[in-house]
Amino acid sequence: MTKRLCIQGLAVAGLLATVAVPASAADTITVASWGGTYQEAETKAFFDPTAKELGITIKQDTTNGLDDVRLQVTGNAVKWDITELGADECARGSKEGLFEKLDYNVIDKSGINPKLVHDDWVGISYTSVVLIYRTDVFGDKGPKTWADFWNVEKFPGRRALSGSQATETLSVAALAKGIPIDKVYPVDIDGALQSVDKVKGHIDAWWTSGAQAMQLVKDGEVDMASIWNGRAGTLKKQGAPVSFSFDQGVLTADCMVIPKGSKNKDIAMKALAKFVSPDLQANLPLYVDNGPANEKAFETGKIPPERIKDINSAPENVKKQVLQDPAFWRDTLVEATEKFNNLIQQ
């Protein structure tokens, strides 16, 4: 009895398999991102709905960035079909020829900032670098602009900036000089370095990871810092006495690519098209503070209006911030970072 059922079941399964072609085992892609709460949010916002709609399986992995992709591509051992990177990494990897060309007949690029739409990479989300300060030290009269942050007489206190993200620190250093947000790019690197030089004696820690920035502020090791908005939002939610805004924030984009040599390029292309579609993009801010790269997401009506004002890439907030230019850093990153290191490492 059970045996016959089993055989029948197998037959049905076999029939189904021949009918439902997209559900075959071959249609599995691997997507790599940064891990943590961000990747969990992406799973709910992008990966799960896409897998369901396309009838594919999406496996996940985590990445450390461009090095990983380079290692896979140059070593001829590509295990990812899609991976997330920082936009400046995408620009550099593109120059090195590490990615497959994207097919914009499959991927609808409308609604994505043209600066983040390229032959072989496309924007996926935004992070902002914002100024955070502790309200138990400053009340609500804390430093509001980067010029305030640089003003050590008016705002005495301990400070932290990013030591690992030279591009971001140089951008805020340019803002600190009073350069208006639409004139920051192309960054005058030497001018920005001079600006860093002015404040470096008052920097108590140069953070190298988002977690470290968060810990420094949370434990009161510093009174003000540059920090990623997601981390700042988490601190606030945890009840830490902090305040931050998007004024003079630096918007940095994340992007997605298909590493060269991906074995499931075509399915990856379809999946990527889903990830950047307004409908799924609108899911992202429901789970995490990183804003959608596709501004049409704000027109879907999925995001509650009171949530929109807290999202860094909402049109109202974009106006207050500098958009970091990946193409600029592609050509200047190495030199600028070495100079920056020479300045702060002693």
Added chain:
Amino acid sequence: MSTASVSLDHAGRPNGALNTDALRADARRESRGLFALLSPGLLLVFAVIIVPIGWLFWLSLFDESGQLSAANYARFFEQASYIKTFVTTFKVAFVVTGACVLFGYPLAYMLSQLPRRAAGVCLIFVILPFWTSVLVRTYAWLVILQRKGLVNTWLMDLGVIGQPLPLANNFAGVVIGMTHIMLPFLVLPLYASMKTIDVDCLRAGMNLGASPAATFRQVFFPLSLPGLASGVVIVFVLCLGFFVTPALMGGGKVIMWAMRMEQTTSLYSNWGAGAALGVVLLAVTLALLGLFHWLLGTRATGVWSER
């Protein structure tokens, strides 16, 4: 060859010589046998150490476009930060090694003098942190040492200090964190070496009229030097390649060579850039080991049981 030596023996050398030759041949056979036993290990060392290091060196000679070039090494002189980082690395290694000797020697001495059972219990306290993750211990130090950490809050509550002491996110923090992690590496070989010192030697010293202090200075201390030397070398060399603790406790102001490697590897789209840093560190470390060897003899090569 054997026939030659045999014929020589027949040419009128005393019987003892024949014996010596046989013994020598036996010793040769035995060392060949030992070498054969050793060869799998040697092959493994060759495959997982010598070959990758050779490859590392090879990689460091190429620039981004795959051309032979010295660019990866020239960078050390073009960018001031490399030299600074290098100097910082050795400064940290020296200070931490010094601190380890300062704390580790008395500790090992105490352990070696305690009755067996008590020493065993105390050793557990040395080894226990050894088994805890470096990351966990470093974060623990951060919690203890930072501005609003335990030490500063207590000292301020007690009125000992008015301003918090700068103990974390600077050089002092790195040294404190690393000393704690490195201490067992010094204490364990030193303790092992002290345990092998014959108590009769000390008794003889006292018997000949030396005070306890003089016995310690003239008998115990020189005998403990081999263990101390190997401990110092282990600690120093491990310090040179340290990453986690300086990265977390240094506040981005104390950049050590290993951190620089990570930065350089991700900055340049070229493995050679990072490889060159590895080659330089390896060369300098080997040179230092050579220097230790020359200064301290075979004692420094890590054979602490040598008497």
